[in-house]
Amino acid sequence: MSSLKRLIPAAALAALSTPAFADALTGPVAQQALNVNAIAMFVLFVALSLGITYWAAKRTRTAAQFYSAGGGITGLQNGLAIAGDYMSAASFLGISGLVYASGFDGLIFSVGWLVGWPIVTFLIAEPLRNLGKFTFADVASFRFQQAPIRVLAACGTLVTVAFYLIAQMVGAGSLIKLLFGLPYHYAVVIVGALMIIYVTFGGMVATTWVQIIKACLLLAGATFMAFLVMTKFGFSPEALFAKAVEVHPKKLAIMEPGALVTSPLSAISLGVALMFGTAGLPHILMRFFTVADAKAARKSVFYATGFIGYFYILTFIIGFGAIVLVSTNPAYMDPALIAKGKNVIDAIRGTNNMAAIDLAGAVGGNMFLGFISAVAFATILAVVSGLTLAGASAISHDLYATVVKGGKANEQDEIRVSKMATVVLGIVAVLLGILFEKINVAFMVGLAFSIAASCNFPVLLMSMMWRGMTTRGAVIGGFLGLFSALVGVIFSPAVWEATLGYPKGSAMFQIANPALFSMSIAFIGIWLFSKLDNSARAKIDRAGFDAQFVRSQTGIGATGASSH
Amino acid sequence: MAASAIEIENNPKFKQLVAARKRLGWTLTAIMLIIYFGFILLVAFDKSFLGTPIAPGSVTTIGIPIGIFVIVSAFVLTGIYMSRANAHYDELTRQIVEESK
Structure with a gap:
């Protein structure tokens, strides 16, 4: 009962993130015996990925190669990479674990995470590719005063990435403790070190290929x-x-919706965050610059939507399979929990996130168990690399090259800053991962998704669609969205009451997720402060729309694929 | 000499491209929103409807095919957009780019 109880208050928040499993992982996790098969498979994956990094390093000389793999990724490859970014260990273990615990509710998560993709296809993918070069800030700042918008976009990116990274690191540490029987700290340091190697040496080329391979392994395994x-x-x-x-x-x-959605308002607000958060995740948006043109961008989201949808249907089957094949086998139960009178679902050893892993052993034997464990870890590694690259790009491309150097940075210097930023981010991520070992991970990722939906997404969408937006309107509206999302999450029941321990009912906002409100505040803020803006800069901003619009629609003047 | 942005915007083909893409993009967006929030509203207001068995005596509920339908519809709608865009917009874009040189 209690593991479910622990999951449900944060469930709505958890729903905002791929790592839905996150909350359960913050509970006490028993260290498992050393799993030799899993470690062998994992070492194999690491060797392969380091080989790719070595190969990629020779192809990572220019800034374009570092940030966007030279624009030489095909639609199908990028579709797999996007799907890989999205199918984190969390959505694999988390959704199947949720289905295991409460059946139908898991499907609500899957559906919510998928429906953002068509919106990205219809409204964002093509203009984004036509206008951008390396980061989504390139697009958001296209016709505006560079420094303020870049600072806003970099804040949105870094805050999103930081919360997402902490969640992944803490998730990785707990998972490895479970899967491989290694201590938490080792796990976090291994993830940090490998990710730094991938990103600094191999840039986007290595990050993309590691992601593609992992996506194929995960799809095949599932x-x-x-x-x-x-x-x-x-x-x-x-x-x-x-x-x-x-x-x-x-x-x-278990065959109908359960305790997941408490009130209609929470349900709708959650739906908003799920759908539009996807369209504001910096590491996902960055992937659209790795393809040659708008047509390939469009194709890649189509493939990604197919892979992710298919994968979510698989996790549903896996969750139900685990109910039948894992919960009925005493070998997968924690005797201590059974002794305390827990039912067979809640007594699974190492929380219900182990459902998919144990199922692999139950249906495919020890070898397959090792394979799925290694894939789960490879997944975290790949997602973390993509996040770090997005964060490092915001620092080097948006803050250093554009804001500090006024757009006159030397390309080699910019790459060097990016690599330094990667190392720093990697170390910070490891430290935060260790520091926040006990924190509610769902809170972190909930925050990441809310901020993506409330800051990055409105500014990006309005910059591409609305002639009237001005620098001032974008900056004020964007920061209002960012700030209100932060406030809304902190004062929500899941954080204020469940995490910080204040009495029940004392949270200022009694809904699980603020996105409906914070996203609206951002849009209204952008609209209002743009309308009120009569500055000289506002005239330049509005006058720039025609050129931007033509390029966003036709790709005339867009950055093409660099030669290889 | 390359055409200016305003000249391109006044090209009837550009207008046609923008209007067609806008109509399709927003129509499909609206359909996706209706399907998804329809599902969410059912979850919020009528859980027992989703819990109705699909046939007398079966344990499979109506919620399962509905959920799967939302997932499949996301893929299908994306596919519709892509096939329309591949068939019409790319050619139109090519012509506009050509005429703007």
Whole structure:
């Protein structure tokens, strides 16, 4: 009961993030015995990825190669890389764990995470590719006064990346403790060191290929696991569900929405954050600059949507498979929890995030268990690298090259700053990961998604769509969105009451997620302060729209793929 | 000599491209929003509807195919946009770029 209780208050927040599993991972995690298969497979993956980094390093000389792989990634490759960024260990272990714990509720998460992608396709992908070069700030600042917008975008990026990174690091540490039987600190340091190597030496080329390989491994592994589950039920979903209902303590309740969504307002606000947060994640937006043109950008989101949707359907099968095949096997239970009178679902050793991992062992034996464990860890490694690259680019390209050097930075200096930023970010991430070992990870990622939806997304969308936006309007509106999202999350029940321990009902905002309000505040702020802006700069901003609009629609003047 | 932004904006083909893409993009966005928030509102207001068995005596509820439908619709809508864009917009864009040189 209590592991579920612990999950539910933060569930809405957790829903904002790929690492939905995060909250459960913050509970006490028992260290497991050393898993030799998993370690062997993992070492194999690391060796392969370091080989790729070595190969990529020779192709990473210019800034374009470092930030955007020279624009030479194809639509399909980028689709896989985007899917890889999105299918974190969290969405794999987290969603299947949630399905394991409460059935249908897991599907609500999957659906919410997927529906942002069509919006990105219809409204953002093509103009973004046509206008941008390395970071989304290139687009957001296109016709505006550079420094203020770059500072805003860099703040939005760094805050989003920092919270997301902490969540991934803490997740990685706990996961490795579970999977490999290594101490938490080792795990965090290993992740930090490998990520620094990938990004500094291999830049976007290495980051992309590590992501692609991991995406293929994860898709293949999950497909195989779902296939093995279905063979046990004659490929009849009805038979699988019937058996799951029979063994699950909640019985038929797992086939309908449960405690996940408490009030209609929370449901809607959550829906807003899920849908639009995706369109404001800097490491995802950056991927659109790695392809040659708008057509490839469009194609890549189509592939990504397909892969991610397919993957979420697999996690649903995996979760139900785990109910039947894991919860009925005493070997996967924690005897101490059973002794305390927990039911078979809650007594799973190492929280319900282990459901998918244990299922791999149950259907595919020890070797497959090792494979899935290694893939889960590779996943965190790849996601963390993408995040760090996005953060480092904001520092070197937006802050150093544009704000500090006024756009006159030497390319080699810019790359050097970027690499230094990567090392610093890596070290900071390791330290924060150790410092925040006990923190509610869902809180961190909830914040990341809310800020992406409330700062990055409105500024980006309005800059591309609305002629009337001015520098002042964008900066005031963007910071209002960022600030209100921060305030809204901190004073929400999940953080104020569940995490900080204030009495129940004392939170200032009684909804799980502020995105509906903070995103609206950003849009209204941008609109209002742009309308009121009569400065000389505002005239230049508005006059710049025609040239920007033509380029966003046709790609005339867009940065092409650099030669290889 | 290359055409100015205003000249390109006045090109009837540009106007056609922008209007067509805007119509399709926002229509599909609206459809996606309706499908998704329709699902979310069902979750919020009518859980028991989603818990109705799809056939008498079955444990599979109506919520399962509805959820899968939302996932599949996201993919299908994206596919519709892509096929329309590949078929019409790229050619139109090519012509505009050509005429603007």
